[in-house]
Amino acid sequence: MNTRLLVMCFMAICGQDIMDDQCSYWQDDQCLLHANCSNRGFGFIPALRLPNVVYLDLSTNRIEKIESKSFSSLTNLLELNLSANIISLLEIDAFLGLEHLRILNIRKNFLVYNSISFPNSVFKPLKSLFHLDITSSSVYHSDQNFEEFSIDVISDLKTLESIVIDIISDRFGQSVFGIGFTSLTHLTKLTAGSCNIKFDNATFLNVPYLDWISLKNCTMKSYHGGTLKHRNFTFLSFEGIMHHSIADWQNVVYDFDDNLINTLVLTSSFLLNTFLPDHFYNTLGQTGITHLSLNKNDFIEPEELIFDDPIGYSKTLPLSLRDLDFSNNNLLNFNLIMPELEYLNLENNSLGYFLESEKYSATNTTVLKHINLSFNGIDKLNTSVFHGHPCLEKINLSNNFLTDIHFDISHLKTLKIMDLSNNRIQGFEKRTIEHLNKLFDESNLQFNLSNNIIKCTCDNIQFLQWMVERSVHFSQKNRIKCTYGNETTILLATFTKTLLQLEKECGSYTMLIILMSVALLTVCITVISGLAYRYRWTLRYIYYMTVSKYRRYKPQNTDHNFSYDAFISYADEDKSFIVKECIPILEVQGGMEICIHQRDFLPGEEITNNITNAIHESRKTICIITRSFLDSYYCMFEFNIARMESIYSRGGTNILLLVFYDQLRAQDLPLVMLELVQQDSYLEYPDDEQGNIVFWDKIKEAIAV
Ligand SMILES: *[C@@H]1O[C@H](CO)[C@@H](O)[C@H](O)[C@H]1NC(C)=O
Ligand SMILES: *[C@@H]1O[C@H](CO)[C@@H](O)[C@H](O)[C@H]1NC(C)=O
Ligand SMILES: *[C@@H]1O[C@H](CO)[C@@H](O)[C@H](O)[C@H]1NC(C)=O
Ligand SMILES: *[C@@H]1O[C@H](CO)[C@@H](O)[C@H](O)[C@H]1NC(C)=O
Ligand SMILES: *[C@@H]1O[C@H](CO)[C@@H](O)[C@H](O)[C@H]1NC(C)=O
Ligand SMILES: *[C@@H]1O[C@H](CO)[C@@H](O)[C@H](O)[C@H]1NC(C)=O
Ligand SMILES: *[C@@H]1O[C@H](CO)[C@@H](O)[C@H](O)[C@H]1NC(C)=O
Numbered sequence: 001m002n003t004r005l006l007v008m009c010f011m012a013i014c015g016q017d018i019m020d021d022q023c024s025y026w027q028d029d030q031c032l033l034h035a036n037c038s039n040r041g042f043g044f045i046p047a048l049r050l051p052n053v054v055y056l057d058l059s060t061n062r063i064e065k066i067e068s069k070s071f072s073s074l075t076n077l078l079e080l081n082l083s084a085n086i087i088s089l090l091e092i093d094a095f096l097g098l099e100h101l102r103i104l105n106i107r108k109n110f111l112v113y114n115s116i117s118f119p120n121s122v123f124k125p126l127k128s129l130f131h132l133d134i135t136s137s138s139v140y141h142s143d144q145n146f147e148e149f150s151i152d153v154i155s156d157l158k159t160l161e162s163i164v165i166d167i168i169s170d171r172f173g174q175s176v177f178g179i180g181f182t183s184l185t186h187l188t189k190l191t192a193g194s195c196n197i198k199f200d201n202a203t204f205l206n207v208p209y210l211d212w213i214s215l216k217n218c219t220m221k222s223y224h225g226g227t228l229k230h231r232n233f234t235f236l237s238f239e240g241i242m243h244h245s246i247a248d249w250q251n252v253v254y255d256f257d258d259n260l261i262n263t264l265v266l267t268s269s270f271l272l273n274t275f276l277p278d279h280f281y282n283t284l285g286q287t288g289i290t291h292l293s294l295n296k297n298d299f300i301e302p303e304e305l306i307f308d309d310p311i312g313y314s315k316t317l318p319l320s321l322r323d324l325d326f327s328n329n330n331l332l333n334f335n336l337i338m339p340e341l342e343y344l345n346l347e348n349n350s351l352g353y354f355l356e357s358e359k360y361s362a363t364n365t366t367v368l369k370h371i372n373l374s375f376n377g378i379d380k381l382n383t384s385v386f387h388g389h390p391c392l393e394k395i396n397l398s399n400n401f402l403t404d405i406h407f408d409i410s411h412l413k414t415l416k417i418m419d420l421s422n423n424r425i426q427g428f429e430k431r432t433i434e435h436l437n438k439l440f441d442e443s444n445l446q447f448n449l450s451n452n453i454i455k456c457t458c459d460n461i462q463f464l465q466w467m468v469e470r471s472v473h474f475s476q477k478n479r480i481k482c483t484y485g486n487e488t489t490i491l492l493a494t495f496t497k498t499l500l501q502l503e504k505e506c507g508s509y510t511m512l513i514i515l516m517s518v519a520l521l522t523v524c525i526t527v528i529s530g531l532a533y534r535y536r537w538t539l540r541y542i543y544y545m546t547v548s549k550y551r552r553y554k555p556q557n558t559d560h561n562f563s564y565d566a567f568i569s570y571a572d573e574d575k576s577f578i579v580k581e582c583i584p585i586l587e588v589q590g591g592m593e594i595c596i597h598q599r600d601f602l603p604g605e606e607i608t609n610n611i612t613n614a615i616h617e618s619r620k621t622i623c624i625i626t627r628s629f630l631d632s633y634y635c636m637f638e639f640n641i642a643r644m645e646s647i648y649s650r651g652g653t654n655i656l657l658l659v660f661y662d663q664l665r666a667q668d669l670p671l672v673m674l675e676l677v678q679q680d681s682y683l684e685y686p687d688d689e690q691g692n693i694v695f696w697d698k699i700k701e702a703i704a705v
């Protein structure tokens with residue numbers, strides 16, 4: 001027979017023999033059997049199909065009482081959960097056989113701490129019980145006598161180390177911890193269920209070994225100094241405690257002064273007072289405290305000066321303190337001397353404004369490792385806020401309004417995590433990137449920028465490229481958002497792909513910008529050169545006039561005081577005409593001062609300057625127009641400068657006289673020259689004796705005008 005058949009057979013037999021109990025069974029990795037009979041509507045303890053169960057959960061059923069010997073066959077049971085039933089009584093031998101049971105949970109039933117619910121010695125069989133939870137749903141029962149209850153029921157639990165119990169008084173005003181508790185020499189841990197009591201030095205008298213006490217949600221009707229004196233605590237919690245008088249609450253704090261306390265939880269404990277008692281840190285300083293929770297206290301900074309220092313501004317924390325939780329307090333200021341503090345939680349306060357210009361640490365050099373400043377409305381931090389924190393490993397600035405890292409972290413070589421999630425970072429400035437590069441080279445810093453909306457635009461592409469390059473330093477990259485130029489916001493899930501796409505777009509964008517710039521430049525150059533060409537003579541004239549003005553320091557000629565009567569501009573080819581006719585006739589006969597370049601130009605002076613000066617210092621300029629003249633650069637230069645001189649220095653009077661020495665066709669002449677011809681300021685050289693006399697007379701007349 002194969003094994004499969006065997007198993008099937010076994011199942012069939014078992015299934016038939018024992019009625020289906022509806023519980024579900026599973027084995028943990030140590031092969032211990034768990035039975036889950038929770039929430040199945042049982043009104044009684046079911047007979048289990050598999051008796052070697054180790055963990056049994058019967059919670060949330062309708063069980064009314066535990067009958068005698070209910071569990072006598074479950075001798076392997078280590079843990080039994082009977083919570084959230086409607087049990088109101090346990091029969092005498094209810095737990096018979098459970099001598100290995102370590103954990104018993106009967107919370108949230110209708111048991112009362114008296115002999116009806118708990119018959120004498122009902123716990124006697126529980127020889128190994130370690131943890132017991134008997135907090136009840138019906139605590140305010142008049143028929144309770146804790147002295148009897150402790151002696152007849154509790155005192156059997158010699159191995160008990162941890163108890164969860166309602167801390168109340170019976171009708172004699174006796175604390176729940178009656179004399180019977182003195183037998184529980186291993187009981188060190190107490191968790192309060194319902195809790196409403198006058199605390200005095202008798203409350204905990206019979207439980208001297210407790211060093212772990214959670215009085216969470218207790219109502220302290222009153223507190224007599226001394227209740228918690230002369231005790232050492234590894235853990236003491238007053239979370240959510242209700243107290244009726246400030247004086248009582250101060251007495252609690254004063255009782256700490258000769259205790260050793262490891263962890264003190266004062267979460268939501270100061271609701272009435274909203275400030276710490278005087279000498280709070282001093283008192284704690286003597287306890288060797290390492291963990292202190294002061295969160296959720298609404299230490300409000302009042303406007304008046306009466307309580308202007310709710311948390312002890314600039315006071316010294318206990319030297320032994322390693323971990324301080326000041327979260328959820330609405331604090332506006334925080335500045336303490338923290339010589340040995342390693343973990344500081346300032347989450348969910350209102351320190352944003354304060355930390356713009358101040359520091360939370362009043363110590364020059366701390367050993368702080370973790371600082372949590374999330375939810376503080378920070379948009380800017382004092383540059384030096386983390387100076388003097390050489391051991392920082394984790395900075396949590398999530399859920400603030402930061403846009404960049406302007407505070408200095410360059411010295412934080414041990415920094416491992418910088419949580420900047422849920423801020424307003426669109427990218428880092430170049431300077432930040434440079435600083436971070438240095439830091440990244442020396443450390444394994446992890447940045448969390450999740451839920452920031454990075455700008456995925458071309459002007460931010462360098463930041464994105466840097467992030468990809470340094471991607472090992474960014475965690476949770478797939479939770480970073482990204483907003484495009486067109487305001488579309490996406491998750492940067494496929495980071496590299498998005499970047500590639502963006503690079504492509506920006507590439508063409510850059511190309512477009514380059515092309516447009518080139519086009520614009522071309523247009524500009526064209527326009528400017530067009531204008532320059534159009535006004536080239538004006539420009540040259542102005543240039544030369546300016547040059548000559550500064551070069552020669554000559555006072556400018558007035559209209560009536562020219563050095564020459566005429567400057568004659570001619571091509572070298574026509575020299576003979578000048579030498580043979582012009583000079584004899586005009587100078588010798590006519591007595592005029594004539595300027596010709598061959599004779600009158602200053603040697604050593606630049607030719608262009610000579611020309612401009614000559615024209616400027618002559619009343620008229622006569623151009624001997626020949627084909628050579630038109631072909632000569634300098635002749636045309638002289639012609640144009642003379643034109644300009646007319647316009648700019650002689651108030652529009654024409655100083656040009658054209659003499660056509662050759663026969664030239666109209667189409668051979670430049671346009672400007674034709675204009676002058678049309679204005680009749682020209683003469684033709686007749687080249688016959690009679691005509692020449694008239695010609696020269698006209699010339700002389702024109703020069704003299
Ligand atoms: C036990 O069973 C109940 C009801 O089926 C279920 O809600 C619960 O999660 C189970 N508990 C465990 C520890 O599996
Ligand atoms: C007992 O059951 C309740 C309700 O299901 C559950 O909350 C609790 O954790 C259980 N306790 C133990 C010790 O198993
Ligand atoms: C308890 O306190 C009262 C005064 O409040 C005192 O008289 C009494 O001696 C104290 N008992 C013990 C055991 O310290
Ligand atoms: C403490 O009290 C609060 C509100 O009064 C309640 O919601 C919470 O369940 C209680 N915690 C415990 C452990 O009793
Ligand atoms: C508390 O601990 C200190 C140091 O270990 C010890 O000297 C002192 O006796 C302890 N106090 C109590 C009440 O146990
Ligand atoms: C911050 O603290 C306030 C109370 O001071 C609380 O109402 C709020 O839920 C807290 N916010 C976070 C995110 O913890
Ligand atoms: C930063 O804090 C220090 C110390 O409190 C202070 O001296 C400095 O002026 C602050 N810097 C700025 C920019 O406010």
Ligand SMILES: *[C@@H]1O[C@H](CO)[C@@H](O)[C@H](O)[C@H]1NC(C)=O
Nearest residue numbers: 337338339362363364365388
């Ligand atoms: C911090 O440093 C300043 C100057 O460096 C010094 O005057 C001051 O006493 C120091 N404070 C502490 C608490 O060490």
Ligand SMILES: *[C@@H]1O[C@H](CO)[C@@H](O)[C@H](O)[C@H]1NC(C)=O
Nearest residue numbers: 343344345347370371372396
């Ligand atoms: C805030 O920082 C403190 C100190 O490191 C840490 O204990 C706490 O868990 C942090 N809060 C959150 C929500 O991570």
Ligand SMILES: *[C@@H]1O[C@H](CO)[C@@H](O)[C@H](O)[C@H]1NC(C)=O
Nearest residue numbers: 347374396397398399417419
């Ligand atoms: C920082 O604080 C936020 C919000 O309180 C929390 O969700 C986050 O886990 C913390 N980050 C780290 C690295 O502890």
Ligand SMILES: *[C@@H]1O[C@H](CO)[C@@H](O)[C@H](O)[C@H]1NC(C)=O
Nearest residue numbers: 398417419421446448475476
């Ligand atoms: C940011 O990332 C770190 C891991 O580097 C993680 O511990 C932290 O919880 C993250 N913060 C949030 C708000 O997810």
Ligand SMILES: *[C@@H]1O[C@H](CO)[C@@H](O)[C@H](O)[C@H]1NC(C)=O
Nearest residue numbers: 484485486487488489501505
């Ligand atoms: C915005 O731009 C991105 C990338 O260029 C593109 O994928 C997206 O479709 C655009 N959205 C709209 C609404 O135009």
